[in-house]
Each structure stands twice: as C-alpha cells, then as structure tokens.
Amino acid sequence: MSDILSTIQKLAEAQKNAYITKAADEGKRILGYMCSFVPEEIIHAACMVPFRMTAVGSTETRLGDTYYSAINCSLVRHIFDKALKNEFSFLDGIVFMNGCDHSRRMYDNWRDALKTQGLGPEFLYMFVAPHTTMETSLNRFIDELNGFSSALEKNFGVNITKNALKNSISIYNRRRKLFRELNEMRKQPEPPISGAEMLAVQLAMTSIPVENAVDLLEQLTEHVHDRKMDCKDKLRIVVTGGAMEEIDHVKMIEDSGAIVVAENLCTGGRHSDVSSDEDGDPVISIAERYLYKVSCPRMVDEFENRSSLLEKTLKEYSADALITEKLMFCDIWGGEVFLLKQEAKRMGFPLLSLEREIYGGGAGQMKTRVQAFFETVRNIQ
Amino acid sequence: MISAGIDVGTRFVKACIVKDEALLGCAIEDVSRDIDRVIGRVYQKALDKAGISKRHVKRLVSTGYGAKLVKGKSFSMSCTHCVAKAAFVLDPEVRTVLDCGGLFITITSIDERGVFERTLSNDKCAAGSGKFLEMSAQAIEIPFSSISQYAERSKEPYLVSSNCAVFAESEVITQVNYGRENTDIIAGVLKSIAGRAATLFERIQAQDKVALAGGLATVTAFSSMFEQMTDRKTVSLPIPPQNLGAFGAGLMAQQGKPSRGGV
Known part of the structure; x- marks a missing residue:
C-alpha cells in the first residue's frame, strides 16, 4: 500500500488523530456530529472543526447498554459506550440530529449522563431537520440553520459572518469536487481504487479538518491517477445502506470476487459529492443543498428520486449487482430495502440484502451469502 | 417446620x-x-x-x-x-444478587431488611446465558468443568460481539475454521456474558455486598471477569450457587x- 493510502487507512481506523489534536492545540474547538444532514459549513464558519463520531475502536457496548437496550442500533450503542468511557472527551460540543430515533435519543441519554455522571461536553445541541422537501420545510430548515448558528455564537462567543460561510462553502465544495473526481475515475473498467480503500478515504476525511482533507485528497488523486486495480473476472458492485465503518466487511465482499465501484452510505458517498451553490445567500445555499440534494431514507416521499439516482449510478458505473447494507433494528433502512427489492425486480438488477451489527462479527455467514450471490449473478450473466 | x-x-x-x-x-x-x-x-x-x-x-x-x-x-x-x-x-450484608442461569441473567437489589427492591433481567435472548456458554464449549470441544482453566490460558480473548446466541454460535464456528485458539474463543464467550451481566449491574446501580447465584457462578473465570469489569468483589456463600x-x-x-x- 502506498504512503498516502496507508496514512488515510490509519486515519480511518483511529479514534482520534494528530490533525484533530493539532487543531485543538491551535485553539480550535472540535464539534462532534453523527449524521450527513448536520451542516459542516456552519460549524466550520464558526472557526470550529466538525468531527464525525464513529464506533471505530469500540469492542463492546457494556456501558452503552445501560442506557440502550439490545434491540437498539448497534452503532448508536457503541458510540454511546465510547462516550461513557470518556473517549469523546476531546470534543467541545455535540450536535445531535433527528436522523433516526436511535440516534436522536442519544441527546436525551447524553443529557441524563451529563446530569448524573458529569459526562461532558456541556454543549449538547439538538439539530432538527425536516423530513419533507416542501417549500415550508425549506423555510423551517433555514430557521433551524439560523438557530444553530446563533447557539454556536452565543455559547462559544464567535461570530458567523456571511463571508465566513461563503469561504466554508467553498472549501467544502472543494472537498466534494475531489471526491467527485475520484468517483469519476471509478467508472473506468479498471478503477484506480478499491471500495475498501474508498470507504477508508471517506471515513478519514470526516474525522480531520477540511483543509487537511483537501490536501490529502489532492495527493491521493494524483497518486491514484494512473493506478489500475486488477478487475479480471470481477463483478462490479454498488453498495447502498446506512452507516458503515467496517472496512474489512467491504474487503470481504471484494475478496469474494468483486470490486465495489460506487456506494451510497451515510459514512460514505451520500454527502461527499453534492456541492452547495456558491452564489447567493450562503444560508439558503446550505439549506437547499442539504434538504433538496442529499436524500436518505429518512426523507419521506423521496423514494422515486433516490431510486432513479440509484438506477443512474448502476448504469454509469456499469454495475453488475447491488448490495444493500442494513444495520439490525434500523427501521429506516428496513423500509428502504423492502422498496429497493421491488425496484430490483422491476429494473431487473440482482440485489443482495445484508443485515449486520456494527463490528458484530459473523464474517463466515456473510461470506457464504456473498459468495452464493456472486455465483447467482455470474450464472445470470 | x-x-x-x-x-x-x-x-x-x-x-x-x-x-x-x-x-x-x-x-x-x-x-x-x-x-x-x-x-x-x-x-x-x-x-x-x-x-x-x-x-x-x-x-x-x-x-x-x-x-x-x-x-x-x-x-x-x-x-x-x-x-x-x-x-x-x-x-445479611448482601444487597445485590446476580443470578446467572441457563437462559436468564437476573439482578436483584434488596434493602437492609432483606426486602426485595428491584430486579432487572437480560433481553429475550440466550446470548448472555449459561446455555450459550455450554453451546460454545461444545462447539470447541471443551468440557464445561474445564472452561475456567482454558479461559485463564487465553492471551487474546476473541470478541464475540453478536447479540444473538444463534449468530454467536455460528461466529464461534467461523473462528474455529479460521484456526483461532479455543482458549481465546472460550475466554471471549465468557467475556461477552460477563459484559451483559455487568451492564445489568451498572443499570441497577448495585450496592455492596454482591452475591452470585446460578450455574455460571460456578465458573470461576466468569466470576473473576465480572469482578474485574465492575471493579467489585463478590461474596461466596456457604451453599452451591x-x-x-x-x-x-x-x-x-x-x-x-x-x-x-x-x-
């Protein structure tokens, strides 16, 4: 593995990294979040560093389970377990979101733990994003963005100016453009980067300051430009689903005779390749980008758009099959996978639906299912 | 009488x-x-x-x-x-009793008069139970009575993270096929069960002294893992748990x- 890819892999597998430590040492505040709908630009414009909280490094949910039950999302339980072990003590605040009921309830649990156990940080903010894309929702979302900005200004004594927001939009768009360029290269018959490597890239880039992310992505793009993965007799797969951090899981899929050419994951491609409009009012641009352009199953009445986007992706990336990845007890993705199965029949593309717990093991079973699916796909071909 | x-x-x-x-x-x-x-x-x-x-x-x-x-x-x-x-x-100084049986882990708190206060039980699943330990020990051909000896020899316990006993059993079999040491597998299974017991223990905000009951309490490696996780000592009672x-x-x-x- 090259130096740059190995650096990125290490970043993806580390709970806290040197970039975050350096930013904190320079006096920057670090704000944790968990959902693609939390507007990183606003946090950045407040001179803070948005940090995507993950379950990386977690090995158990012993303490998390004191607040959650075993029928809650394993990702949320792992993250809260880490929180209760003070592994997020470097954060200056957390932004929760109504992405799903499991994660939104972490706001209540964290507040309780703050009250009863002194679990920091003290700045806990509930960001509420609408579930529909009507005009009233946009106005509601703009109000929410303004409310969030005011809360940051009031609590941390900062001033979020329009210029700062425009600069933040610009640098985040730069990061997104670099992601788009990488993804564009994956359309080639021999993509320059594997799906497992790409997941590591996406995980790493949300755990470091955006300036460093842009720098690393530029180096990576240059490095992989002439690289070609060995794709002989390999199926081209698109992976779609909720949160995924397990690089080994994607590696297992690829080792079974495939290459993952595109993904639409919470922790992956979903929010990385859609830019905000750089002209006009920055708050409206951010609101329109997040509400209209980033669709995940939490948004109601949007399935048709998501389905046509998926169909386009399958065609553009010359994909042979789709794998859906759902975490156990995820109702949102449970409904989406049901609808996708119908779409798969309608459009005639092979679909494998996998369900797992985050870092939940069971690699043997998964591998058997993936191998059997690939055999079926090859027989169809 | x-x-x-x-x-x-x-x-x-x-x-x-x-x-x-x-x-x-x-x-x-x-x-x-x-x-x-x-x-x-x-x-x-x-x-x-x-x-x-x-x-x-x-x-x-x-x-x-x-x-x-x-x-x-x-x-x-x-x-x-x-x-x-x-x-x-x-x-009479016992305030918390952890009963780890075949299918259930139950934790009960009692007051200084011995009056029952509160109880919590594991979820509707056998993954944190004696039967799960038994199934895993059978899968890796370890006699139940020797579980502690094997677990104590483990250098790197395997993390059994599945919430479901059926999945967890398959996971154990997968690990056997990967060539993982049976000492590490059994230590991992014990650790996972002890973790579930410790969760209930934290949830009930258990008070000292703590007594262990049930078949799992006879497995010394389980008791010591539980004590290590909760940073408490358990008392031994004069009759078999x-x-x-x-x-x-x-x-x-x-x-x-x-x-x-x-x-």
Whole structure:
C-alpha cells in the first residue's frame, strides 16, 4: 500500500488523530456530529472543526447498554459506550440530529449522563431537520440553520459572518469536487481504487479538518491517477445502506470476487459529492443543498428520486449487482430495502440484502451469502 | 417446620429440604423431556440426603422457569424473590444478587431488611446465558468443568460481539475454521456474558455486598471477569450457587402455615 493510502487507512481506523489534536492545540474547538444532514459549513464558519463520531475502536457496548437496550442500533450503542468511557472527551460540543430515533435519543441519554455522571461536553445541541422537501420545510430548515448558528455564537462567543460561510462553502465544495473526481475515475473498467480503500478515504476525511482533507485528497488523486486495480473476472458492485465503518466487511465482499465501484452510505458517498451553490445567500445555499440534494431514507416521499439516482449510478458505473447494507433494528433502512427489492425486480438488477451489527462479527455467514450471490449473478450473466 | 423448595430451571432441576433457616439436603439433575419424573427424582434425592420422609415436609414452594410443572400441594414464587431471600439469609450484608442461569441473567437489589427492591433481567435472548456458554464449549470441544482453566490460558480473548446466541454460535464456528485458539474463543464467550451481566449491574446501580447465584457462578473465570469489569468483589456463600433458588423457595415456604399432612 502506498504512503498516502496507508496514512488515510490509519486515519480511518483511529479514534482520534494528530490533525484533530493539532487543531485543538491551535485553539480550535472540535464539534462532534453523527449524521450527513448536520451542516459542516456552519460549524466550520464558526472557526470550529466538525468531527464525525464513529464506533471505530469500540469492542463492546457494556456501558452503552445501560442506557440502550439490545434491540437498539448497534452503532448508536457503541458510540454511546465510547462516550461513557470518556473517549469523546476531546470534543467541545455535540450536535445531535433527528436522523433516526436511535440516534436522536442519544441527546436525551447524553443529557441524563451529563446530569448524573458529569459526562461532558456541556454543549449538547439538538439539530432538527425536516423530513419533507416542501417549500415550508425549506423555510423551517433555514430557521433551524439560523438557530444553530446563533447557539454556536452565543455559547462559544464567535461570530458567523456571511463571508465566513461563503469561504466554508467553498472549501467544502472543494472537498466534494475531489471526491467527485475520484468517483469519476471509478467508472473506468479498471478503477484506480478499491471500495475498501474508498470507504477508508471517506471515513478519514470526516474525522480531520477540511483543509487537511483537501490536501490529502489532492495527493491521493494524483497518486491514484494512473493506478489500475486488477478487475479480471470481477463483478462490479454498488453498495447502498446506512452507516458503515467496517472496512474489512467491504474487503470481504471484494475478496469474494468483486470490486465495489460506487456506494451510497451515510459514512460514505451520500454527502461527499453534492456541492452547495456558491452564489447567493450562503444560508439558503446550505439549506437547499442539504434538504433538496442529499436524500436518505429518512426523507419521506423521496423514494422515486433516490431510486432513479440509484438506477443512474448502476448504469454509469456499469454495475453488475447491488448490495444493500442494513444495520439490525434500523427501521429506516428496513423500509428502504423492502422498496429497493421491488425496484430490483422491476429494473431487473440482482440485489443482495445484508443485515449486520456494527463490528458484530459473523464474517463466515456473510461470506457464504456473498459468495452464493456472486455465483447467482455470474450464472445470470 | 420442615419445608421444601424446588427450582425448575431452564437447564437443571434443583430441590432443597429446609428446617427453619438450615439446609438439610439438596439435589440437582438435568432437565429432560420426562420432566415429572425428573422433578420427583430430584425431590426424593433431596429428601434422602436430608434423611426426611415426604410426610414430614409441611410446605413446598416451587420456583424457576418451570415452577408450574411441580404438582401436588405446592405454590409457586418468582425466582428473583427466592434467590434474594436465600442470599440474605446466608449473608445479611448482601444487597445485590446476580443470578446467572441457563437462559436468564437476573439482578436483584434488596434493602437492609432483606426486602426485595428491584430486579432487572437480560433481553429475550440466550446470548448472555449459561446455555450459550455450554453451546460454545461444545462447539470447541471443551468440557464445561474445564472452561475456567482454558479461559485463564487465553492471551487474546476473541470478541464475540453478536447479540444473538444463534449468530454467536455460528461466529464461534467461523473462528474455529479460521484456526483461532479455543482458549481465546472460550475466554471471549465468557467475556461477552460477563459484559451483559455487568451492564445489568451498572443499570441497577448495585450496592455492596454482591452475591452470585446460578450455574455460571460456578465458573470461576466468569466470576473473576465480572469482578474485574465492575471493579467489585463478590461474596461466596456457604451453599452451591446453583441451589440458591431452591433454598430460597424452601425458606419462603417456612413463612406460611404448615399443611396438616405431607406435601
């Protein structure tokens, strides 16, 4: 593995990294979040560093389970377990979101733990994003963005100016453009980067300051430009689903005779390749980008758009099959996978639906299912 | 008064013969399909050990998952109450009892008078139970009695993270196929069960002293992992931990009015 890819892999597998430590040492505040709908630009414009909280490094949910039950999302339980072990003590605040009921309830649990156990940080903010894309929702979302900005200004004594927001939009768009360029290269018959490597890239880039992310992505793009993965007799797969951090899981899929050419994951491609409009009012641009352009199953009445986007992706990336990845007890993705199965029949593309717990093991079973699916796909071909 | 307690658990049937607060005799046998005969046999064995004839037993309380299967002049009580009662009688300083049985982990808190306060149980799943440990030990060909010795030799316990016993068993088999040491697998299974027990322990905000009951309490590696995770010491009680439920049932039976004939 090259130096740059190995650096990125290490970043993806580390709970806290040197970039975050350096930013904190320079006096920057670090704000944790968990959902693609939390507007990183606003946090950045407040001179803070948005940090995507993950379950990386977690090995158990012993303490998390004191607040959650075993029928809650394993990702949320792992993250809260880490929180209760003070592994997020470097954060200056957390932004929760109504992405799903499991994660939104972490706001209540964290507040309780703050009250009863002194679990920091003290700045806990509930960001509420609408579930529909009507005009009233946009106005509601703009109000929410303004409310969030005011809360940051009031609590941390900062001033979020329009210029700062425009600069933040610009640098985040730069990061997104670099992601788009990488993804564009994956359309080639021999993509320059594997799906497992790409997941590591996406995980790493949300755990470091955006300036460093842009720098690393530029180096990576240059490095992989002439690289070609060995794709002989390999199926081209698109992976779609909720949160995924397990690089080994994607590696297992690829080792079974495939290459993952595109993904639409919470922790992956979903929010990385859609830019905000750089002209006009920055708050409206951010609101329109997040509400209209980033669709995940939490948004109601949007399935048709998501389905046509998926169909386009399958065609553009010359994909042979789709794998859906759902975490156990995820109702949102449970409904989406049901609808996708119908779409798969309608459009005639092979679909494998996998369900797992985050870092939940069971690699043997998964591998058997993936191998059997690939055999079926090859027989169809 | 002489009383009897029968605990029909998910893995074993236990019987104790009690006089006042003293244990006269006890017996234990595996649950099998012909449960009536097993219950009758275990009861008779306990009577024989106590040197008591059936007609001298004036009250009988049944407890456990299959309490209703005990026929005759008995009445049934919840196992958590019985185990808590037994632990308190054996050591009046006990405030928390963790009962780790075949399918359930139950934690009970009691006050300084021995009055039952609160109880919590594991989720509807066998992954944190004795049966799961038994299944895993069988899959890697370790006798149940040697689990602790194997677990103590583990250098790097494998993390069994699945929430479901069925998935977890497959996970164990996968690890066997990957060539992982059986010492690491069994230590991982124990760690996962101890973790679940520790979660309940944290959730109930357990007070000292803490007593362990149930078949898992006989596995020393489990007790030490649990103590390590919770940073507490558990007390050892003078009777086998598996018999606490039946002994408690016998003690509960002491509190009622004696029956005229035997039971």
